Amino acid sequence: MNKFKYYFILIITTFSLFSCSKNNDASEITPPRDFAVQYATDITNIEEYLKTYYITVVDHAGFVDDQDVTYTKITDAANQPSIYSYLNASTFPKLLSREVKLHDITYKVYYLVLREGTGAAPCNVDGVLAAYKGDYLEQTVTSNVTSLTATTFEVAKYPQQMLSLYSTITGWSEIFPQFKTGSYTANNDGTVSYSDFGAGVMFIPSGLAYYSAGSASIPAYAPLIFSFKLYEINRQDQDSDGIPSYLEDKNGDGYVKVLATGVENADDTDKDGIPDFLDVDDDADGYSTKLEITAANGTIIPFADIPSCDGDTTDPARLKKHLDKSCH
Incomplete structure (x- = not known):
């Protein structure tokens, strides 16, 4: 008698679980609002x-x-x-x-x-x-x-x-x-x-x-x-290229953005669709930015020590000038 009650309870419980699962699967998913x-x-x-x-x-x-x-x-x-x-x-x-x-x-x-x-x-x-x-x-x-x-x-x-x-x-x-x-x-x-x-x-x-x-x-x-x-x-460096992301804000508005494909992005130097703060090779020359600011001994040159073409170390755009191949 006890064994019969045990199997009867087990069958009812199992049926209930499968019934709940089926109902959940069939429930409607409300799409997000416009x-x-x-x-x-x-x-x-x-x-x-x-x-x-x-x-x-x-x-x-x-x-x-x-x-x-x-x-x-x-x-x-x-x-x-x-x-x-x-x-x-x-x-x-x-x-x-x-x-x-x-x-x-x-x-x-x-x-x-x-x-x-x-x-x-x-x-x-x-x-x-x-x-x-x-x-x-x-x-x-x-x-x-x-x-x-x-x-x-x-x-x-x-x-x-x-x-x-x-x-x-x-x-x-x-x-x-x-x-x-x-x-x-x-x-x-x-x-x-x-x-x-x-x-x-x-x-x-x-x-x-x-x-x-x-x-x-x-x-x-x-x-x-x-x-x-x-x-x-x-100050954070999202692409770990040695240049803090705020210094890759080319238009100086305080914001760097990921924009939709085909939309002009002022913070994308090489216009490859990847803004500089996420682009390890900002100028698309085949050399990572980190390599281009690495000293002969393998250490990263601090941004403040990178000269521009004209030697102006106060110019926030000096890195771009320094990396511009026409400066060399």
């Missing part, structure tokens, strides 16, 4: 947030809460200026926007400049050491009332590692180059105090963030808000 349609929704929500919330900024130089930002729903329009009211302001805070062409549409990315910073600006493929707080936007319904809400999903108050803008979401790589680092001092207790760093807030449409995939607690198709402080940068 980028243009979703962007229209995202920008509407972002602009609603900008016009219905105000900010409070902590001014506490040398302390970890310096430039912390709090967002609050406006209840007194006369005394609580909206974030949107700072659009193109002549003083800080200053709300600006940047156009980003991707997915065959042009995104508008708003970013609020609280402080520009006094040091160096990262290229869009450099590493950044940044404190930040991330929120996602969504329309929620409570008691049949729809309202736009922001939910915090991550806070990094004491950053410990560089994050490469080459591998983060597109929104980060587009906005961080608009800011600069500051200065810092080491304290006796082993901590570091940062000052004069660039600080701001970026408002990112989902198409420049996680889009349909979402991430952890971030829902699919959620626009993101990041308040951030840019403490330090790390």
Whole structure:
């Protein structure tokens, strides 16, 4: 009797498992939404947030809460200026926007400049050491009332590692180059105090963030808000050719790009479709760039020591002049 019950349970369980598997295989896969349609929704929500919330900024130089930002729903329009009211302001805070062409549409990315910073600006493929707080936007319904809400999903108050803008979401790589680092001092207790760093807030449409995939607690198709402080940068060399990628930004706009086939790329010297920051042989002469800046003893010549044809070591384009065969 016990054996019969055992086999009966086993058969039922097996049948259930195969039934669930079959149903899962047959379930419909929802295709991602159209980028243009979703962007229209995202920008509407972002602009609603900008016009219905105000900010409070902590001014506490040398302390970890310096430039912390709090967002609050406006209840007194006369005394609580909206974030949107700072659009193109002549003083800080200053709300600006940047156009980003991707997915065959042009995104508008708003970013609020609280402080520009006094040091160096990262290229869009450099590493950044940044404190930040991330929120996602969504329309929620409570008691049949729809309202736009922001939910915090991550806070990094004491950053410990560089994050490469080459591998983060597109929104980060587009906005961080608009800011600069500051200065810092080491304290006796082993901590570091940062000052004069660039600080701001970026408002990112989902198409420049996680889009349909979402991430952890971030829902699919959620626009993101990041308040951030840019403490330090790390110059990276994506193709390991001995030239930091930011120095392979030929047109000097702070960005290096991989563009679609056939699209003119100002940062592609030999026009082979591979931008210089990813091209180990920028001039297509059959010799890698690393070989061309290697001394006789096999060591890489530091970029700062490479002379141009006219001997000008301050000219940022000196490497290209040096490698130009007409100079020799």
